[in-house]
Amino acid sequence: MGMFVINQRVRVKIENPGPNRRVPDYVRGKLGVIVGVHGTVPNYSHDHSENWGPLYSVLFGVQAPDSHSKEKIIVDIHESWLVAAPDRNAR
Amino acid sequence: MEYWRTKRLEPRVIRLIRRGTIAFSDLIQASEAARSRVEKLESGRDLETRVAALEIGLGKFVRGIEVATSILGGLVLVEESREEAGVYDKEAKLVHRNIGGGANDRVPQLEEMLTGNMLLLQALLVVLAKNGLTTLDKVDEMLASSNPPRYENGARIVAKAWLDPEFRSRLVKDAKTTLRELGFALNRTPKLVVLENTDTVRNIIVCTLCSCYPYELLGNPPWWYKHDSYKQEIVTSPKTKLKEMFKLAVPPSVEVRVYDSTSDIRYMVLPRRPDGTEGMSEEQLGRLVTQESLIGVGDPLIPD
Numbered sequence: 001m002g003m004f005v006i007n008q009r010v011r012v013k014i015e016n017p018g019p020n021r022r023v024p025d026y027v028r029g030k031l032g033v034i035v036g037v038h039g040t041v042p043n044y045s046h047d048h049s050e051n052w053g054p055l056y057s058v059l060f061g062v063q064a065p066d067s068h069s070k071e072k073i074i075v076d077i078h079e080s081w082l083v084a085a086p087d088r089n090a091r
Numbered sequence: 092m093e094y095w096r097t098k099r100l101e102p103r104v105i106r107l108i109r110r111g112t113i114a115f116s117d118l119i120q121a122s123e124a125a126r127s128r129v130e131k132l133e134s135g136r137d138l139e140t141r142v143a144a145l146e147i148g149l150g151k152f153v154r155g156i157e158v159a160t161s162i163l164g165g166l167v168l169v170e171e172s173r174e175e176a177g178v179y180d181k182e183a184k185l186v187h188r189n190i191g192g193g194a195n196d197r198v199p200q201l202e203e204m205l206t207g208n209m210l211l212l213q214a215l216l217v218v219l220a221k222n223g224l225t226t227l228d229k230v231d232e233m234l235a236s237s238n239p240p241r242y243e244n245g246a247r248i249v250a251k252a253w254l255d256p257e258f259r260s261r262l263v264k265d266a267k268t269t270l271r272e273l274g275f276a277l278n279r280t281p282k283l284v285v286l287e288n289t290d291t292v293r294n295i296i297v298c299t300l301c302s303c304y305p306y307e308l309l310g311n312p313p314w315w316y317k318h319d320s321y322k323q324e325i326v327t328s329p330k331t332k333l334k335e336m337f338k339l340a341v342p343p344s345v346e347v348r349v350y351d352s353t354s355d356i357r358y359m360v361l362p363r364r365p366d367g368t369e370g371m372s373e374e375q376l377g378r379l380v381t382q383e384s385l386i387g388v389g390d391p392l393i394p395d
Contacts, residue, residue: 022353023353024300026299038282038355038356041281041356052354055354055356062326062327062328062329063326066331070345071328071330071347072346073348074348074349074351075351075353076351078354
């Protein structure tokens, strides 16, 4: 369907030349893990008129966790904003 | 009314005809049955009463379109598109009927328009029932229940999920399809995901970029949802924010997941069922569900 699969590590680009500007600053450049693969979601309420491609839910840690840090952020990001990141254990 | 006629009802009827799902002749044949299903707007009452009746009639018209959509939504994909609405092609655009004059002139014209629109709507519903997509009994049931956007819709859905594990699992798997069966058309919600709270996971929703929220289902969010202090702090240090702003202490063993609705997905939280609620009815359970618990920053009420 799309480029990425569940549990794949990805990095968010810092800038994207495409029309989609909807990536919050706090995840730009950050490493995350794919936790949801949604494909292309038809959006007929025209929040955006172009087709922005496959959509993923990406899991990140939070910036200022409390001491036990069981806190996560999931952000919905389109494929064009993501690049595959090397596996943690890859040499 | 014109918006609903030109952007919602007629384009769909035309599209259904184009696709061969229904035929023009079906609608004509259904007109007698449709006529019996449309309330006559009695004239001769005072202006204020007639205007109030028009408003109620418009609500019924909108509700009827929602019901028709929810019937179609599960089986035939009828989504409005800009092409069908004639946004790009002047030739495809449905002309608006402008009516003028003072109130005394406009009211009878509006009454005529509403009656005509309702006839078309009811003819469509009759045809859909005739084609086996639904039954008129189910249609009347859905028409009678109104689903304006309000958080009580969410409370009702949560209560149902607490009582019915099969519904719950379908809801979590595919919320939109499952909710269409309850008569929620959800045409303006691209994708809806219901997030289940467990004893080890607590979910919270936010939209840091603007104020995305499942408006169509739940109505307006609370005032603080759109506030920068919530938006910025809930994604930076969620457990701290929950304690400071919502007086909610989350134990170390529980993971907090904040979902930032940055794109086409809208979220609703399915909170955990409180203890001591055995034997309660769906309605009683629904009254325990708060708006905050649907966003994830609070828990449902505990019964006395």
